[in-house]
Amino acid sequence: MAGKVLLKKYTNRRLYDTEKNAYVTLNQVADLIKQGRQVEVIDAKTKEDVTAFILTQIVLEEARRRNVLLPVPLLHMIIQYGETVLGDFFDRYLQQIIRNYLAYKVSVDEQFGKWLDLGVHMTEAAKKTMAGTMSPFNSILSLFPDKRKETEDEKE
Secondary structure (H helix, E strand, O other): OOOEEEEOOOOOEEEEEEOOOEEEEEHHHHHHHHHEEEEEEOOOOOOOOOOOHHHHHHHHHHHHOOOOOOOOHHHHHHHHHHHHHHHHHHHHHHHHHHHHHHHHHHHHHHHHHHHHHHHHHHOOOHHHHOOOOHHHHHHHOOOOOHHHHHHHHHHH
């Protein structure tokens, strides 16, 4: 799904998807973004780029539904200092912090998957050897049957 989806915002607050030739809701725009698409929103009358406004509106709508977005003290700071201090922070650092968090989360998920795989393929002898060092994980490891033992039982 390459390329940006161009949306036109009309004065009646409706958004028109030029790719699908149909009007779309904010929820549908959010779904496009969740699918990895980039969107660009242009005011149909003035030709002004209003993408940031629409994306902010989507974030605020989701926050309203969940009744939380940012901690109240941070919201006070955003209003108090406006673009001077926090705008620079958001532009320079927040995107990188979120990217780093997502990369870290992926690596932790992969490592955890490897540990689970190790538990599945562990022999009885290895389980006994590691019983003392892995005692906090015994309850987890016991959930995985010994594949080798099942194979021997099937042969008999």
